[in-house]
Amino acid sequence: MEKALICFAAALAIGLCAIATGWAQSRIGAAGAGTIAERPEMTGTIIIMLAIPETMVILGFVVAAMILYK
Numbered sequence: 001m002e003k004a005l006i007c008f009a010a011a012l013a014i015g016l017c018a019i020a021t022g023w024a025q026s027r028i029g030a031a032g033a034g035t036i037a038e039r040p041e042m043t044g045t046i047i048i049m050l051a052i053p054e055t056m057v058i059l060g061f062v063v064a065a066m067i068l069y070k
Contacts, residue, residue: 011064
């Protein structure tokens with residue numbers, strides 16, 4: 001039972017981060033498309049803003065690894 005709860009916690013650590021990242025990127029992507037249409041020189045900034053939420057999934061993976069391999 002304990003192993004199942006540990007695996008469930010690791011799955012939640014990655015799954016919830018992935019869902020939140022997808023939600024954030026959908027909002028940023030929609031706003032970014034409008035921004036690039038009006039101001040093409042902002043393309044680099046929008047790409048960076050899209051990359052920032054990805055760190056949340058990486059951190060979720062690190063937490064899951066720490067949970068599984070403690």
